[in-house]
Amino acid sequence: MSLEDLSSIKGATASKAVEALFSSIKNAALPAESNDFNATHAAELDDLRDDQVHNSSDLEKKLIKQNFPKEKNGYLVVSKVIEN
């Protein structure tokens, strides 16, 4: 897939500045035993809660609807055709 499609940005191409950064990564030395899981993190994985569903307040719902770019009879309007 092209960068234009991946990014949903017209005419998207790789930037020289970013390419320069990435070449530095490709050339970086990494010890053979390195992996992504050997560092200690501040946040702990054994203290997670279950997902829970909460109803938004009336004000929050009202503001969410106010932010609709296009609205008709309280519903969000989008293009009828997804893709040609």
Place this chain on the structure above:
Amino acid sequence: MASQIIQLHEKLVNKEISCTQLIKEKLKSLEQNQYNSVNFLLAESALAKAKIVDDKIAKGEKIGVLEGIPFGVKDVFMLQGEHASASSNFLKNYIAPYTATAIQKLIDAGAIPVCKENADAFGHGSTSENTIFGAVKNAHNDQLVGGGSSGGSAVNVAKGYTAFSIGGDTGGSIRQPAGFNKVYGLKPTYGRVSRFGLMAYTSSTDCVGPIASSIEDIEIVMNTISGKDYHDQTTYASSPITLNAAPETLNFSVGYYSDFIDNKGLDADIKKDFLAVIEKIKAKGITVKALNFGSTDSLVSTYYALAMAETASNLARLDGSMYGERATADTLKESYAITRSEGFSEESKRRIVGGNQVLSQGHADEIYLKARALRSQIMSHFDKDFTEVSVILSPVSPSTPPSIGSSLKDPLAMYLSDIYTIGFSLGELPTLTAPVGTATGIQITTAKKQDELTLQFAKFLKEVL
């Protein structure tokens, strides 16, 4: 400088000024300022809150230390019913449906948000020029940049327009503008302050923290906004910070990275001044050890590979469907593409495209996964260094603030200018910019969850210099 919060609190309690007067004065100075530091004033809600404080004082009721204190909010935070533009064209008319946890905690303590502050759009920048509200001008020289991305916040504190401001720091966005404008700025340990309601840039390094003119104010704000949050599962419970520890408990041992200081890109005066600070610390009988960071060549690349990958993912939700500006087209896919092409700035597009490049098939292994492994290596390196020293000092920036307009021409140079701040972001470490020692200050870093020690050392350093 003495605590602005305490000074204003005493004036309110002693009835030297009413809260309404105070807020009106701040709103006026913010409105008239020529530094492009403000995106939106919060006049109506601020004055309503001020009246409540005045009524309380009139009844002889006791007020908390933050009650009636005006503060600024970087315009990447949600504050219910107010604009949250991220300084972007995309969200210029967006209204926040809810309030960020850190901001809500300050409001609950009685502090009054007075403005949404200018910044680089979505935090994408190091100069606060990547904004639709005009480049933020440096508080001490309006020909120079205010730093970024929390440039408006740092300028407002430096000029005294706000008592303190709340910024976001992903790779230095609190610390570098604090240094450029000669104020304090803290990036806490990752997870100490909730990110809920902060627009996500790089979720694995995004931090919320204060910018203030004194260490005491940083302490007061941190003790209000820290703590575990239901809405952010990366937060953890923490004890309050105490600046006034008994001197015998402060047995500092200091380190600095010699390869940071030997970097050819470091300004000669900043290098000289930094080394002079080291000598003054040694003269106090404190052990100072020269350390080796070891991977400075790939440090900036590691940070940006991860930051771009995460921001590409986080900003994929901005397609103009449910909120934000939308360009109309015949098909949904075309609508997304035109909306995103028109809504994002060149710098944001560069980072999104770079992120998708990093994550795409064929590049993920050699760039993204390798960057994650390099980050892990950097974190382990910090863990080891903090078994040898308790505090690490470093410059904030390799050079003094550039002229407005010069950085936009050279994005690679802008990325490389973040070299001294981004490592500590990758390490999740508490790091404070103290406006002492060099033209852009000194960074004070301690081990994870040692935020208190960071501030205690800053207090010590202020006394030494």
